[in-house]
Amino acid sequence: MKAKELREMYLAFFKENGHAVVSGASLIPENDPTVLFTTAGMHPLVPYLLGEPHPAGRRLCNVQKCVRTGDIDDVGDVSHLTFFEMLGNWSLGDYFKEEAIVWSHGFLTSKRWLGFDPASLSVTVFEGDADAPPDEESRGIWKRLGIPEARIHALPKKDNWWGPAGTTGPCGPDTEMFVDTGRPACGAACRPGCSCGKFFEIWNDVFMQYNKTADGRYEPLRQHNVDTGMGVERTIAMLQGRPTVYETELFAPTIEAIAERSGRTMAQDSETTRAFRVVADHVRSAVFILGDDRGVAPGNLGQGYVLRRLIRRAVRFAKALSMSEGFFAPLAASVIDGYKEAYPELERNRERVLTELNEEEAKFEKTLHRGLAELDKVLARMKEHGQAVLPGRVAFRLYDTCGFPLEFTEEICREHAVDVDRAGFDKAFEKHREVSKQGSDRVFKGGLADASESATRLHTATHLLHKSLRDVLGEHVAQKGSNITADRLRFDFSHPAKMTPEEIARVEALVNGAIERDLPVSMETMTLEEARRGGAIALFGGKYEEQVKVYRIGDFSEEVCGGPHVKSLAELGRFRIVKEESSSAGVRRIRAVLEPADRLVEREISALTKKTSCCV
Ligand code: SER
Numbered sequence: 001m002k003a004k005e006l007r008e009m010y011l012a013f014f015k016e017n018g019h020a021v022v023s024g025a026s027l028i029p030e031n032d033p034t035v036l037f038t039t040a041g042m043h044p045l046v047p048y049l050l051g052e053p054h055p056a057g058r059r060l061c062n063v064q065k066c067v068r069t070g071d072i073d074d075v076g077d078v079s080h081l082t083f084f085e086m087l088g089n090w091s092l093g094d095y096f097k098e099e100a101i102v103w104s105h106g107f108l109t110s111k112r113w114l115g116f117d118p119a120s121l122s123v124t125v126f127e128g129d130a131d132a133p134p135d136e137e138s139r140g141i142w143k144r145l146g147i148p149e150a151r152i153h154a155l156p157k158k159d160n161w162w163g164p165a166g167t168t169g170p171c172g173p174d175t176e177m178f179v180d181t182g183r184p185a186c187g188a189a190c191r192p193g194c195s196c197g198k199f200f201e202i203w204n205d206v207f208m209q210y211n212k213t214a215d216g217r218y219e220p221l222r223q224h225n226v227d228t229g230m231g232v233e234r235t236i237a238m239l240q241g242r243p244t245v246y247e248t249e250l251f252a253p254t255i256e257a258i259a260e261r262s263g264r265t266m267a268q269d270s271e272t273t274r275a276f277r278v279v280a281d282h283v284r285s286a287v288f289i290l291g292d293d294r295g296v297a298p299g300n301l302g303q304g305y306v307l308r309r310l311i312r313r314a315v316r317f318a319k320a321l322s323m324s325e326g327f328f329a330p331l332a333a334s335v336i337d338g339y340k341e342a343y344p345e346l347e348r349n350r351e352r353v354l355t356e357l358n359e360e361e362a363k364f365e366k367t368l369h370r371g372l373a374e375l376d377k378v379l380a381r382m383k384e385h386g387q388a389v390l391p392g393r394v395a396f397r398l399y400d401t402c403g404f405p406l407e408f409t410e411e412i413c414r415e416h417a418v419d420v421d422r423a424g425f426d427k428a429f430e431k432h433r434e435v436s437k438q439g440s441d442r443v444f445k446g447g448l449a450d451a452s453e454s455a456t457r458l459h460t461a462t463h464l465l466h467k468s469l470r471d472v473l474g475e476h477v478a479q480k481g482s483n484i485t486a487d488r489l490r491f492d493f494s495h496p497a498k499m500t501p502e503e504i505a506r507v508e509a510l511v512n513g514a515i516e517r518d519l520p521v522s523m524e525t526m527t528l529e530e531a532r533r534g535g536a537i538a539l540f541g542g543k544y545e546e547q548v549k550v551y552r553i554g555d556f557s558e559e560v561c562g563g564p565h566v567k568s569l570a571e572l573g574r575f576r577i578v579k580e581e582s583s584s585a586g587v588r589r590i591r592a593v594l595e596p597a598d599r600l601v602e603r604e605i606s607a608l609t610k611k612t613s614c615c616v
Helices: 003-016 043-049 097-109 136-144 232-239 252-262 270-290 302-320 328-339 344-348 350-384 392-402 406-415 422-435 453-473 501-516 528-533 597-610
Strands: 059-067 083-092 121-126 152-155 169-180 199-212 218-231 479-484 489-494 521-527 547-553 557-560 574-584 587-595
Touching (some): 003 059, 003 232, 043 059, 043 169, 043 218, 083 097, 083 232, 097 136, 097 199, 121 136, 218 232, 270 328, 270 350, 302 350, 328 344, 328 350, 350 392, 350 406, 392 406, 453 479, 453 501, 453 547, 453 574, 501 574, 528 557
Parallel strands (some): 121 152
Antiparallel strands (some): 059 083, 083 218, 121 169, 479 489, 489 587, 547 557
16 A cells, blocks of 8 residues: 555545544644644644634544654664654544544554554553553553453553643643564563564554643643544555565655665665665655745754754765765655655745755855864864863854854764763853953943844844734833843833733744744834834834934834844844843833754754654
8 A cells, every 4th residue: 555545545534434634734833833843733733622613623634744853863763754744633522532542443454444454553551640540441442442451551651641742732641553563572671662663653542631731730621632643654664564664655766866876775784774764854854844835944043943954964964875966956856756746835846945955955065064174183183182072162163163063063973972061062152142242231212232243133132022012912012121231131111910921922932933034124214203104113202313213124023223233033043031020010021032043943852852752
């Protein structure tokens, strides 16, 4: 069975069981600041899982493209992927455990559908902890369906609990389904969940009955939902009797293209196998991210940064296979051609995908060249002196002056059994920020006395904050004061009540959303009256000269201000509110900072690796 048939069969099965087939969403989440990419089919459905009525009803199914980079270091083994397709069915307050498990079992084992040998299946259920009891109900249903006790394993939260990729949202215990590949067990403790590759996890049924709140509590959800996810790549690998996800028709054209360009075969040796897989995986993910209709370009922020990292990693592994520059085009074309029927957006965006990949590859060549040469020298010197820890300031220098990503430094160092002093890197980073601090902290006439780069960035962020506060809290918000240092901004504004955590999160999301869109910043001189008529926010009305400067940030904000401001929002990094407090009666005070974008990615990656996950 090919992927195409699997997708069709899945939807047909659930349609037959009363589900509406809905479209998969974009890879780039909408109105959801908790993740950079759509990581599961449930993601775009969060509002409906929380109780909002869905226009298509209470039983849904679809095929969703997903990106998860939390396990990026595991890519290269038999089953981990950064992009994958997820088949999902949902109950929005309709059926629960009984129907979900019976259908999963039926679809997997019935001869009319996938026809897996029931003897090859094992399942896991939640063992229970202080937050929720053991899932005896799921265990009982599996037993009744004929899965023997010995193949039903109870596992803890880290394995059998689906929490949202962010920190809050709908969650609950899950039951996962595994196919035994027939490979020998890696040891006495080998069982489903073991990473040796004997058991392939192909499907996960989540029973959402809790909402995790911002303060870490699990409150019962008003509506009980089912959220399931079946991995297309893993399932067809098992149906086709392949030992890895790379050996199906989905990867074959790309693997062939790699073999052609590198003059090697994938099975040559384990390093070559890994490099083939990493290149094939990363190229596919990059094509899907760039080829999305809401596609992002490689950059230093958020999704753009993850994309850049995937592309740059692909280049590195392609080099290990001696593939010459320009390798992206034929590989990307193989992905587009293979998937364009199921995902027509890839064909629509073909030009953009290829151009961006080529440009990013060329850009990275330069960076890599300088950074690698420098790091090689350092590592050689360290070896001479028997040193096993790369000083943080050296890693920072590579990052700062060579543009060499920290994770590359870490990865290469790992290969040389050298540690990187992370804390030292962070310290060097802070010191750098101190040094760039200059001038006074005074703010006058809406302009910026401290025109250092950091303060300028914070100044532009203040405009975004001001506009976002008005959007979230209302038009009554007016600036009462602003104080910017090289390290942080402080903003006072009229508002009668303490902001809720949700309001703070929404304001941050709006500001970061504008930054991620990399809106252009422009300036025009006009009279205050003209500025007002044009709808600009005027901060210190009346104190201005007749002519004023109006700073416009894309379609987001327009504000009368003395400047200066950054030229492009990409320079800002990630905006974070660190404190919201009372300043005086009816006036609130916010302190906020800008952090380098790669910190966000690190946070996302650590959040992703902490949670239970299916299909990667
Ligand atoms: N959200 C669950 C998962 O990704 C089921 O789809 O595993």
